[in-house]
Structures are given as structure tokens and as C-alpha cells.
Amino acid sequence: MLGYLLRRVFAAIPVMGVVALVVFLLLRLTPGDPAAVLAGDNATPAQLERIRTSLGLNEPLYIQFITWINKLLHGDLGVSLISNVPVLKMIGQRVEPSISLAVATIILSVLVAVPLGVIAAWKQGTWIDRFVMGLSVLGFSVPVFVIGYVLMQIFAIDHRWLPVQGYKSIFDGFGPFFQRIVLPTLSLSFIYVALIARMTRTSMLDVLGEDYVRTARAKGIGEIPVLFRHALRNAAVPVITVIGTGFALLISGVVVTESVFNIPGIGRLTVDAVLARDYPVIQAMILLTSLLYVTINLLIDVAYTLLDPRIRY
Amino acid sequence: MTIETLPEPSVPLASPLRPRFGFLTSTPIIATATILLLLIVVISILAPWLAPHDPMQLLPAQRLKPPSDQFLLGTDAYGRDLLSRVIYGGRISLLIGFGATIISVAGGLVIGLFSGFFRWLDAVLMRVMDGVMAIPAILLAIAVVSLSGASVFTVMIAITIPEIPRVARLVRSVVLSAREEPYVEAAISLGSSLPKIMWRHLLPNTIAPLIVQGTNFCASAILTEAILSFLGAGISTETPTWGNIMAEGRQYFQIKPSLIFWPGLLLSIAILSVNLIGDAARDALDPRMKQREGSK
Numbered sequence: 001m002l003g004y005l006l007r008r009v010f011a012a013i014p015v016m017g018v019v020a021l022v023v024f025l026l027l028r029l030t031p032g033d034p035a036a037v038l039a040g041d042n043a044t045p046a047q048l049e050r051i052r053t054s055l056g057l058n059e060p061l062y063i064q065f066i067t068w069i070n071k072l073l074h075g076d077l078g079v080s081l082i083s084n085v086p087v088l089k090m091i092g093q094r095v096e097p098s099i100s101l102a103v104a105t106i107i108l109s110v111l112v113a114v115p116l117g118v119i120a121a122w123k124q125g126t127w128i129d130r131f132v133m134g135l136s137v138l139g140f141s142v143p144v145f146v147i148g149y150v151l152m153q154i155f156a157i158d159h160r161w162l163p164v165q166g167y168k169s170i171f172d173g174f175g176p177f178f179q180r181i182v183l184p185t186l187s188l189s190f191i192y193v194a195l196i197a198r199m200t201r202t203s204m205l206d207v208l209g210e211d212y213v214r215t216a217r218a219k220g221i222g223e224i225p226v227l228f229r230h231a232l233r234n235a236a237v238p239v240i241t242v243i244g245t246g247f248a249l250l251i252s253g254v255v256v257t258e259s260v261f262n263i264p265g266i267g268r269l270t271v272d273a274v275l276a277r278d279y280p281v282i283q284a285m286i287l288l289t290s291l292l293y294v295t296i297n298l299l300i301d302v303a304y305t306l307l308d309p310r311i312r313y
Numbered sequence: 314m315t316i317e318t319l320p321e322p323s324v325p326l327a328s329p330l331r332p333r334f335g336f337l338t339s340t341p342i343i344a345t346a347t348i349l350l351l352l353i354v355v356i357s358i359l360a361p362w363l364a365p366h367d368p369m370q371l372l373p374a375q376r377l378k379p380p381s382d383q384f385l386l387g388t389d390a391y392g393r394d395l396l397s398r399v400i401y402g403g404r405i406s407l408l409i410g411f412g413a414t415i416i417s418v419a420g421g422l423v424i425g426l427f428s429g430f431f432r433w434l435d436a437v438l439m440r441v442m443d444g445v446m447a448i449p450a451i452l453l454a455i456a457v458v459s460l461s462g463a464s465v466f467t468v469m470i471a472i473t474i475p476e477i478p479r480v481a482r483l484v485r486s487v488v489l490s491a492r493e494e495p496y497v498e499a500a501i502s503l504g505s506s507l508p509k510i511m512w513r514h515l516l517p518n519t520i521a522p523l524i525v526q527g528t529n530f531c532a533s534a535i536l537t538e539a540i541l542s543f544l545g546a547g548i549s550t551e552t553p554t555w556g557n558i559m560a561e562g563r564q565y566f567q568i569k570p571s572l573i574f575w576p577g578l579l580l581s582i583a584i585l586s587v588n589l590i591g592d593a594a595r596d597a598l599d600p601r602m603k604q605r606e607g608s609k
Contacts, residue, residue, distance in 0.1 A: 014440050014443075014444070015440070015443045015444050015447050016444075016447070017444070018440060018441055018443065018444020018445065018447075019444045019445075019447055019448055021444070022444060022445060022448065022453075023456075026456055026457065026460060027460060030460045030461060034460075037460060037462075137585065137588055137589060137592065138585065140532070140584075140588050141532065141581055141584040141585035141588050142581045142584075142585070143536055143539060143540070143577070143580060143581065143584070145540075145543055145559065145577075146559075146573075146577035146578075146580065146581055149566060149570070149573045149574070149577065150574075150577075152566075153570055157567060157570075164567075247449075248449040248450060248451075251449040251451065251452065252449060252450065252451035252452075252537075252540065255451060255452075255540075255544070256540055256543065256544070259543070259544055260563075270452065270455070271455075271544050271545070271546070274455050274456075274458075274459045274544070274545075274546050275545055275546070277459055277460075279459075279460070282452070282455070282456050282459065283456075285452060286448055286449075286452050286453065286456060289448075289449050289452060290447045290448045290449070293447050293449065294447050
């Protein structure tokens with residue numbers, strides 16, 4: 001197990017190396033002078049020079065890369081070209097709303113989607129199954145910003161039950177936090193529910209044909225315990241996997257949802273950085289989210305062994 | 314009982330290069346999706362003849378007007394006709410969606426074929442692909458657009474890059490299993506040239522999974538273009554795309570929600586149709602998946 005863990009961690013290193021290389025080359029291979037691209041059309045020579053020194057663009061390419069990697073490994077992600085604040089600090093200040101939104105979304109989605117998927121598999125081929133699968137295709141297809149504005153119109157503008165936009169930290173009291181996180185979470189959950197429900201259904205269908213399910217039924221155990229205790233437990237591995245692979249979906253969802261609901265999280269930070277061409281911020285966001293993605297999928301692989309004693313490494 | 318019973322020469326021979334598209338009308342829902350998608354495509358192509366007004370024409374006196382006989386869906390914040398903009402909006406969205414699909418399938422196909430066939434290349438290419446896949450697609454696309462400037466082409470490329478590794482991996486897995494088949498071994502030992510082996514023996518195996526993957530990606534490419542436009546990182550805001558119209562409508566959402574709902578509705582219908590077609594393609598072309606899903 002430890003050996004497996006070590007091997008997996010070592011396998012993640014080249015992946016992160018490629019991510020770093022892509023991020024590095026993206027700016028340097030941009031046609032024209034990267035400093036001019038970042039500074040915009042009406043930049044003064046002094047501004048250009050400042051950007052060049054800040055990003056080390058005057059050095060030969062390989063020296064730039066080594067210096068940059070060295071800084072990264074020491075936790076230095078650079079400073080913002082706009083505000084001159086260290087990028088890591090900017091991200092740290094904005095990370096809480098995004099984590100709240102992401103965690104709330106995953107919890108809600110799993111609570112809704114897993115039972116839906118189980119029921120769809122149990123009633124396979126009936127109208128319930130078709131309804132759940134139809135809902136799932138719809139969830140995949142309607143963009144999160146369309147859902148967001150529809151929910152906003154209904155719950156915040158027509159009925160005034162909830163605030164339209166904005167964010168309050170959970171540390172300032174649960175009530176205000178909850179009121180403002182409900183709509184963003186609901187909007188973002190649609191696609192996640194679609195994804196997880198579909199995967200749960202497929203993986204339950206595989207399991208429901210197994211001998212031990214037939215045995216459990218033959219013993220006269222009720223349908224509900226058969227479904228949830230015998231079948232779902234064994235169907236859990238692919239469902240957990242999809243939560244990990246869906247992480248990229250969650251990132252893009254968070255970026256869009258934060259823009260729709262005006263939530264000051266790292267998604268908004270990224271969009272603002274893109275509009276201002278603040279490349280160090282964009283670069284840091286790519287590196288950190290990729291690292292998070294690799295780590296989450298590593299943890300999920302480890303979680304398999306806990307969930308399914310048959311998987312051994 | 315002799316020559317007459319032979320099949321007529323005009324009947325096309327079943328060939329792996331000629332996949333069946335019968336699934337497009339397999340159920341009423343899929344048929345509806347196909348028709349809706351075709352309708353949106355036709356409307357987009359015929360936009361210059363169908364749109365009642367010039368989608369770029371600014372009429373400051375007509376700002377944010379409600380629907381009327383002159384402007385069937387009303388006007389936007391600059392007095393432009395919303396209906397005309399929504400009709401034109403599909404052009405860019407679909408062009409980028411289909412374009413990105415074709416480029417990513419072609420790019421992934423080439424990388425996947427070579428990677429699956431040459432072991433020494435495989436190790437390097439797949440590590441690179443793993444790295445690119447670890448980057449959230451939307452962030453990579455945003456970064457590419459912000460650096461290279463937004464045009465139809467750069468947006469298309471920005472959406473394509475994150476998808477190429479997924480296609481390449483798919484093609485590679487097909488090639489890896491196909492190259493163990495006796496007919497490929499036979500072709501190699503008979504001294505067939507490499508391009509011929511790839512074209513005649515490996516490529517046909519990849520067609521069915523690529524149609525499935527390509528359709529699914531097409532839906533997400535249309536969505537990503539809309540997201541980029543919506544976030545302000547897409548092509549220039551005066552060009553009507555569904556995402557751009559919605560982005561501009563955000564400010565006036567509380568006064569005139571239809572600025573968001575109409576483009577949002579068309580965007581959703583387009584993506585939904587492509588997704589439904591993708592599901593039908595998977596059921597029809599991927600027997601393994603059909604078995605797993607059990608029904609139908």
C-alpha cells in the first residue's frame with residue numbers, strides 16, 4: 001500500500017512538470033513580445049520594462065524556466081502585474097467563497113443524485129428511469145449561467161425570497177451565508193447531479209445482476225436494504241471516481257457561477273485577471289487547480305482500497 | 314436462380330468507413346433533436362435573409378424596447394434588434410462548436426495513431442497528454458484566448474487544445490488493441506506500407522468511438538464558447554454570439570430578462586440536441602456501452 005502510494009506520488013511529478021511547462025511556454029510562445037501583449041496597446045516603454053523584469057523576460061529561455069521553477073518550488077508564484085501584491089496572497093484572500101460553493105455543491109449533488117441513480121436503475125426501463133435520464137441530459141445541456149438566471153428570476157426577483165447576488169462569509173453567521181449560497185449551489189448542482197446520477201445508474205445496473213444481490217433478495221431482505229446495503233456499496237467505486245473526474249467541471253462551474261452571482265471567489269479573481277491580462281494570476285490559478293486535480297484523483301485512488309477491500313495494490 | 318439473385322451493384326457495400334447514421338431517427342425524441350439541430354443550422358446559415366434587421370445597427374432612440382411589430386423580441390441596450398442578434402448568434406456558436414470538434418478529432422487522431430503504433434513515441438506523448446489533461450479546460454482556454462487575442466480562430470483553438478489529449482487517448486486505446494489483431498499482423502508481415510496499415514486497418518476501427526466522442530465534445534465546445542463569451546474572454550462583444558448577447562444582457566437583467574432568456578434558450582436547445590444525438594450515437598455504435606446500459 002505504501003509502495004503504491006509512493007509510486008502514485010512519483011507518477012504525479014511528471015504530470016505537474018508538463019503542466020508547469022505548458023503554463024511557462026504559453027506566455028513565451030505567444031506571437032510577438034509577451035510584455036507588449038500583457039501591457040496592452042497603449043503601454044509606455046517603462047511599463048514594458050517593468051513587466052519584462054518582473055517576469056524575467058530578458059533572460060534566455062532556459063534560464064527563465066529554471067529560475068521560474070526554482071521560485072515555484074519555494075512557494076513563490078510571483079506578484080500581480082496590476083496590484084503588485086503576491087499572487088498567493090490574493091488567492092488566499094479569495095479562496096473561502098469558492099470552497100464553500102464547491103463543497104456545498106458536492107454535498108447537495110451526492111444527496112440528490114445517488115438516490116435518483118439508484119431508483120432509476122431499480123426501475124430500469126420504466127417512466128421513472130426515463131424521467132431521471134431525461135433530467136440528466138437536460139442537466140448536461142442547460143448552461144449553468146442560464147439555470148442561474150432562471151433561478152434568480154424566480155426566487156430573487158419575482159418572489160423576493162432570497163437576495164439576488166452577493167456573498168456573506170459563513171463566519172459572519174449561518175443565516176446570511178445560507179441565504180446567499182442557496183441559489184449558486186442549486187445552479188451549479190444541476191450538471192453535477194446529472195453526471196453522478198447517470199454514473200450511479202450505470203454502475204448499479206452492473207451490480208444488480210450479480211449473484212449476491214439475487215441471494216440477498218432470495219433471503220427475503222426488503223428491496224431498500226438490498227439496494228442500499230448490498231448493491232450501492234459495491235457500485236460506489238465508479239461513483240466516487242466520477243466525483244474526482246468531474247472536478248474540472250466543478251472548476252469551470254465555479255468560475256461561471258461566481259460571475260453570475262457576483263461572488264468574490266477565485267473564479268471572479270481569474271476572470272478579472274484575464275480581462276486585465278494579469279498573467280501571473282492566471283498562471284498561478286492553472287498551476288494550483290491542476291495540482292488540486294491531481295491530488296484529488298490520487299486521494300480517490302487511495303479511497304478505493306478503503307471502500308473496496310478487493311482492490312489491493 | 315443464378316445471376317439474378319446477386320445483389321444489385323448500386324447497393325453500397327457495408328464498409329467500416331461508412332458508419333450507419335440511422336440512429337439519427339431511431340426514436341421520436343432523437344428525431345426531434347436532429348430536426349431541431351438542423352433547423353438551428355439552417356437558420357444560422359440563412360441569417361442574412363431571415364433576420365429582419367441588421368444585428369449591428371445601433372438605434373439609440375430604441376434602447377431596451379419591449380417586443381413590438383417592428384422588433385419582435387424587443388431591442389437591447391444599444392437599440393439593436395434582439396431577434397436579429399439571436400438569429401445571427403448561432404452562426405459563431407455553431408461554427409466554433411463544429412470547427413473545434415473537427416480540429417480536435419483530426420489532431421487527436423494523428424497523435425493517437427502514432428502514439429498507439431510507436432512504443433518509443435508513446436511514453437513521451439502520453440506524459441504530455443496527461444499533463445494537458447490535468448489542467449482544467451476552461452482555465453487553459455481562457456489563458457490561450459487572453460494571450461493570443463480573441464478571434465474566431467483563436468477561440469476555436471483555445472477550445473480544441475484541452476480536448477486533443479482525450480481524443481488521442483481514445484484513438485490510442487483502439488489502436489493498441491487493433492494492432493494485436495491477426496489482420497494487422499498479417500498486413501505488417503506482408504510488408505504493407507505504414508500509411509496503408511494506418512489508413513486501411515487501424516483508422517476504420519476508430520470511426521465509431523470518434524463519432525461518439527466527437528458529438529459529446531461538440532456539445533461541450535458550443536458550451537465553452539458561450540462561457541468564454543459570457544465571461545468577456547470570447548470574441549469581441551459587438552459580434553453577436555449567444556454568449557455575448559447574454560453577457561451584455563447581464564447588466565439589464567432585472568429590467569429586461571429576455572436579453573438573457575432568448576439566447577439562453579437557443580443555446581440550451583442546441584446543446585441538448587447535440588447531447589441527445591451523442592447518446593443515440595453511443596447506443597448505436599458502441600455495443601459494449603449498449604450492453605452495460607442494458608435497456609433498449
